[in-house]
Amino acid sequence: MMSTQVLLDLKNVNKVFGTNHVLKQIDLQIERGKFITFLGPSGCGKTTLLRSIAGFYTIDEGEIWIDGKLVNDLPPYKRGTPMVFQEYALFPHMTVFDNVAYGLDIQKRPEAEVQERVQAALAKVKLTGLEERYPHQMSGGQQQRVAMARALVMNSPIILLDEPLSNLDAKLREEVRVELRAIQQELGLTVIYVTHDQLEALSMSDYIVVFNKGAIDQYGTPHEIYYKPRTRYVADFIGTTNFVEATVKEVSGPEATVEYGINGHTVKVSTSEQVAVGEQVLLSIRPESLRINQPEAGDFTIRAVVKSSMFLGEKERYFLSGYNGTEWIVDAYDIGQTSFEGNVDIRAAADKIHLIKMAD
Ligand SMILES: Nc1ncnc2c1ncn2[C@@H]1O[C@H](COP(=O)(O)OP(=O)(O)O)[C@@H](O)[C@H]1O
Ligand SMILES: [Mg+2]
Structure with a gap:
């Protein structure tokens, strides 16, 4: 992996909650433009690592580098890595425009700049013309595009998605999965996607990181993870x-x-x-x-x-x-x-x- 391609570099990252050692010696390099999935059962530390990357948690040991910059001591808004959560991916009472503009409004950017950046982000995800719609007036796939536009408008180097599809029913989830992957590939985005669903991980990812009780058991392509599991745990977790x-x-x-x-x-x-x-x-x-x-x-x-x-x-x-x-x-x-x-x-x-x- 060429070093210039490494966008996110985690070095010996450790996080402790009280006596609970939640992240254990996490070493991970993520390349620009890839779709990476953090996979593992509930409670294995996926959200904690995502929040640590975004800057919502301070790590106890180790280094987090984003785009060649050590960000350990930077607050979330200076890291530029917003998270999309399952619970409030979009604000239901706001129009598409206002949803996308939200992060810029918080930063109190000038009106003209907000207009321009929101329009550009909506154009990228092919939603121009739907600015005045509300989330409930859009399909699941379109809503996901709005969620991506919210991240794009901030010029985020990495988009962090924490189980964004878990509230959707099975059929819609499959449709939105395809949509998400398409946007990521079209725009060459770097996405970290958290899920406990092994099929979701296998079908969407360039690389999968399999977590086992706060440590990384394996990092590899879906094929490697499926056909060459490094541990019994990985073999057991992925399929039968x-x-x-x-x-x-x-x-x-x-x-x-x-x-x-x-x-x-x-x-x-x-x-x-x-x-x-x-x-x-x-x-x-x-x-x-x-x-x-x-x-x-x-x-x-x-x-x-x-x-x-x-x-x-x-x-x-x-x-x-x-x-x-x-x-x-x-x-x-x-x-x-x-x-x-x-x-x-x-x-x-x-x-x-x-x-x-x-x-x-
Ligand atoms: N804010 C917190 N305070 C204390 N313990 C936490 C906190 N957040 C998570 N934990 C604990 O850390 C472990 C990992 O949780 P989490 O990162 O949410 O796992 P996952 O996202 O993989 O389900 C769990 O044991 C959980 O109880
Ligand atoms: Mg979680």
């Missing part, structure tokens, strides 16, 4: 997966041969983790990467018993029991062609198996 314990038997470069199950089966997987012979590791295999009773489907093989299955539209989800009672979930997409019961053989190709270190 199967875990198998295994023992490292041989290491050669980026490949490790591991033994799993009760019959001494081995499989060779590639990994970027440093592992040693004898080490206990976890193998993570997604339900869609497993096949039932397909001898050609790969080197990894386990015997299991079908317990139940569930029709999920585009796929049939099977619940199985393996050795020592381990539970397995396998998704089959050839619905109607075959149906499995009793004793079966589950397989996966080696390149669909992801190795996770236990120690994490």
